Amino acid sequence: MSANELWGGRFAKGPAEIMERINASIDFDRRLYQQDITGSIAHSNMLIAKGIISREDGEKIQEGLRTILREIEAGNFKTDPALEDIHMHVEARLRELIGDAAGRLHTARSRNDQVATDMRLWVRDTMDHLDGELKDLQTALVDLADSEADTVMPGFTHLQAAQPVTFGHHMLAYTEMFARDRGRLQDARARLNECPLGSAALAGTSFPIDREMTAKELGFDRPTANSLDGVSDRDFALEFLSFASICSMHLSRLAEEIVIWSSAQFRFVECSDSFSTGSSIMPQKKNPDAAELIRGKAGRSSGAFNTLLMMMKGLPMTYGKDMQEDKEPVFDAADNLQLCLAAMTGMISDLTVNREILKAASGAGFSTATDLADWLVRSLNMPFRNAHHVTGALVKLAETKNCGLEDLSLQDMQGVEPAITEDVFDVLGVDNSVASRTSYGGTSPQNVKEQVKLWKSRLAGGA
Numbered sequence: 001m002s003a004n005e006l007w008g009g010r011f012a013k014g015p016a017e018i019m020e021r022i023n024a025s026i027d028f029d030r031r032l033y034q035q036d037i038t039g040s041i042a043h044s045n046m047l048i049a050k051g052i053i054s055r056e057d058g059e060k061i062q063e064g065l066r067t068i069l070r071e072i073e074a075g076n077f078k079t080d081p082a083l084e085d086i087h088m089h090v091e092a093r094l095r096e097l098i099g100d101a102a103g104r105l106h107t108a109r110s111r112n113d114q115v116a117t118d119m120r121l122w123v124r125d126t127m128d129h130l131d132g133e134l135k136d137l138q139t140a141l142v143d144l145a146d147s148e149a150d151t152v153m154p155g156f157t158h159l160q161a162a163q164p165v166t167f168g169h170h171m172l173a174y175t176e177m178f179a180r181d182r183g184r185l186q187d188a189r190a191r192l193n194e195c196p197l198g199s200a201a202l203a204g205t206s207f208p209i210d211r212e213m214t215a216k217e218l219g220f221d222r223p224t225a226n227s228l229d230g231v232s233d234r235d236f237a238l239e240f241l242s243f244a245s246i247c248s249m250h251l252s253r254l255a256e257e258i259v260i261w262s263s264a265q266f267r268f269v270e271c272s273d274s275f276s277t278g279s280s281i282m283p284q285k286k287n288p289d290a291a292e293l294i295r296g297k298a299g300r301s302s303g304a305f306n307t308l309l310m311m312m313k314g315l316p317m318t319y320g321k322d323m324q325e326d327k328e329p330v331f332d333a334a335d336n337l338q339l340c341l342a343a344m345t346g347m348i349s350d351l352t353v354n355r356e357i358l359k360a361a362s363g364a365g366f367s368t369a370t371d372l373a374d375w376l377v378r379s380l381n382m383p384f385r386n387a388h389h390v391t392g393a394l395v396k397l398a399e400t401k402n403c404g405l406e407d408l409s410l411q412d413m414q415g416v417e418p419a420i421t422e423d424v425f426d427v428l429g430v431d432n433s434v435a436s437r438t439s440y441g442g443t444s445p446q447n448v449k450e451q452v453k454l455w456k457s458r459l460a461g462g463a
Contacts, residue, residue, distance in 0.1 A: 024081040025324050028331060032086050033072050035121035037065050039114065040090070042217040043197060044105055046210050052108060057101040064097040065090070085324075087111055087118075108209050110201035112231040112319045117197045119326065121218065123240050126334045127189045133341040134182050134247070135459060138175050140348040142455045145171040149448040152430045153268065153358040154367060161365030164430040165437075167353060168448040174254050175455060181247040188243055192236035195220035199230030202318040232318040234308065237330050241305035244333040245298075251340050252298035255291040258347065262288045267357050272350035275343065290347055294340045301337060304329035362430045366395045366405055371427040371436065380419050390417045404428075 041062055048058035068090055071077045083089045088111075094102040145168035155165035195215035198205065204227040211223035224230035261268035275290040307329045311322055369391050376387035393416045398405050401412075406428035413420045426432060437443045 020081050023084055023321075025085045025327065026079050026081060026083065026089060028328050029115075029324075030072075030079065030086045030089075031331065032115075032118045032122055032327075033090070034069070035118040035125070036086055036090055036114070037069050039117045039121065039197060039218065040065055040105060042214045043109055045217060046214045047104070047107060049213060050208055050210055052207055052209070053104045057104050060098045060101045061094065061105050064094045064102065067097060068093050085111075085115075087114055108200065108205045108207040109197065110199075110231070112201050113196045113199040113227075116199070116231050116233070117195060117218070119234075119330075120192055120194075120196065120220075120236060123236055123330065124189060124192055124219075127185050127192075127240065130334070130337060130341065131182055131185055133338060133345070134178050134185070135462075137341055137345045137348070138178050138182075138455070139459050140345050141171045141175045141178070142452055142459065144348055144351065144353075145169070145175070145448060146452045146456075148353055148355075149452065150445045151353060151355050151358060152362045152434055154362045154364060155443070161361075161367050163370055164362040164367050164433045165443040166434050166445055166448055167355075167358060168445070168452070169443040171348075172448065172451050172455070174250070177250045177253075178247070181243060181250060184239075184243045184246065188236065188239035190221075191239065193219075193221045194224045195222070196224050196230035196233070198223060199227035202228055202231050228318050232315070232323075234312055234323065234326050237326050238305070238308055238312070241301065241308055241330065241333055244337050245302040245305045248298040248301035248333075248337060248340065251344055252295045254344065255294040258291040258351075259288050259295065262291075266361075267354055268361070269354060270352040271347060272352070274350055275347045290343045294344055297336045297340055301333045304333040359430065363404060363406075366398065368405055368428050368430065368433050369395055371433045372405060372424065375424055375427045376417070376420075379421070379423065380417075 044053070044058045044061045044065075047053040048055050053061075068077070071093075077089075077093070079089060083092055091102065091106065094105065147168075148171065149166060149168035151167040152164050153167045153170065154161045155163050155170075195211065195218055197214050197218070198209050198211035215221070215223045224233070258269065258271065260266055262271050271286075271288045271291070273286075275288070276286050277289040278286065308326055311325050315322060372394065373384065373387040373391040376382045376390055377384050380387075382390070394405060394408065394413060397412060397416065398408055401408070406425065410420070410422055410424075413424065427436065434443050435445065438446060441447070
């Protein structure tokens with residue numbers, strides 16, 4: 001059957017070759033085949049139940065659809081750009097298999113509500129899969145936080161040493177980020193879960209269909225309430241791409257830290273050989289290429305979001321062929337995010353943490369200066385701004401002597417503030433510093449272990 005026949009009797013001749021090329025989407029929308037067939041089976045079940053088509057025709061249709069599914073999965077399904085998309089390919093092949101009965105499947109529906117349903121099903125399936133991938137990454141981060149709960153490292157602001165923190169606390173920060181990503185994904189899924197099938201081209205249908213039945217069979221919470229919105233809404237795809245953009249940004253931040261930390265200048269961590277590559281000319285190189293590629297691919301997700309946003313912004317109600325352009329950015333973002341999540345989970349699981357180097361670096365840059373200022377407030381009842389000034393003077397003195405704050409003598413300190421006592425040295429070590437940060441959400445090993453326990457319980461429960 002030619003594309004011309006599927007369109008009906010309106011056209012006297014077929015499209016120009018260039019029109020076929022720009023119009024065809026089969027090269028990318030063929031991946032909707034499973035959702036398309038699932039939706040068609042649900043639609044035919046409803047048509048049978050409502051007496052709109054005979055049970056005999058309905059059973060032929062369903063057997064034909066299952067045959068097509070097996071053909072596609074076996075790689076035996078031929079495509080033709082003249083048939084435009086996966087929907088028309090399935091319909092054409094169904095007619096070859098069962099004859100005229102195939103033409104009854106399209107009763108009370110349009111390609112407009114059909115493709116809107118297929119896309120929702122595909123995005124929903126992808127959301128569920130990515131939620132599992134994110135959970136795996138969180139599990140890897142929590143396991144690393146557990147093993148490094150006591151490992152002291154420098155915390156940074158402006159990429160300058162700020163205060164000591166624990167490596168476990170740092171990993172839990174990313175666990176929280178990815179938890180918000182999962183929350184965004186689950187919120188978007190809830191809004192997505194309405195079924196457009198039955199909206200037909202844009203105005204609904206005069207056939208006595210049961211939209212609640214098809215929605216329920218396809219796992220939706222309810223049918224969409226407005227037929228115009230049902231065929232023209234792509235908010236669900238935009239929300240998915242917004243999630244993908246934010247999640248990719250979080251992955252990129254973690255990747256950037258791995259790139260920095262694994263450099264010869266830092267040596268905080270080492271990536272395993274499984275997630276590194278070498279150089280074609282420098283035999284000593286071990287490059288964190290997996291992390292760099294994750295960092296680079298983040299731009300594709302945000303680009304996909306903007307592509308769809310710009311495509312949708314100028315469209316009047318309801319469906320325009322522009323909306324065919326929703327698929328490639330969604331597919332590309334989903335593929336790349338899945339790949340990046342798997343790669344990051346592997347890297348985190350295989351990461352070697354150089355504890356001694358981290359501890360040595362954690363005292364650099366006078367990182368316990370805030371602990372000293374806090375001690376002056378607590379022990380000497382000094383206003384914090386005064387304590388800030390005294391501490392700044394002591395830092396300047398230590399710089400002059402080319403030593404750390406903990407290396408100043410009590411006499412040196414009392415030359416700046418006579419009330420300082422020997423007890424001040426209890427707060428100047430990096431281990432003492434992190435141990436003291438017991439406020440809720442703080443970096444102390446005690447807090448990290450409590451959060452690890454909580455996260456393990458959450459993740460074991462599916463949250």
